[in-house]
């Protein structure tokens with residue numbers, strides 16, 4: 711019997727993991743980062759790795775690493791002899807966490823204006839005013 715684990719993103723790219731004999735494989739999915747981690751410059755990504763057990767030994771494996779964009783859909787399926795085994799589908803839809811000011815951590819919905827930087831860094835209008843006033847005071851000294 712042929713056993714496979716198939717991981718696909720948006721029904722396009724896919725990784726097929728063939729299971730040999732009675733070996734088992736564990737698949738780990740690293741969750742997309744929180745908005746705080748994004749504020750620290752981390753890009754959203756998915757990583758699929760795990761362990762392969764064969765003859766009492768295990769091997770670390772890494773199958774997949776991909777940067778995510780909003781609404782990416784990741785589907786994990788377990789198949790036996792090309793038939794999809796029931797109840798073994800995992801589907802994850804990547805949804806970007808709400809953007810926050812990197813300085814005061816207020817959410818976009820709590821401020822009048824949120825200005826974005828190049829790598830998931832943000833500053834709100836109140837922090838800009840506060841910074842401006844601090845600079846003015848420093849210049850006077």
Ligand SMILES: [Zn+2]
Nearest residue numbers: 811814834837
């Ligand atoms: Zn702020």
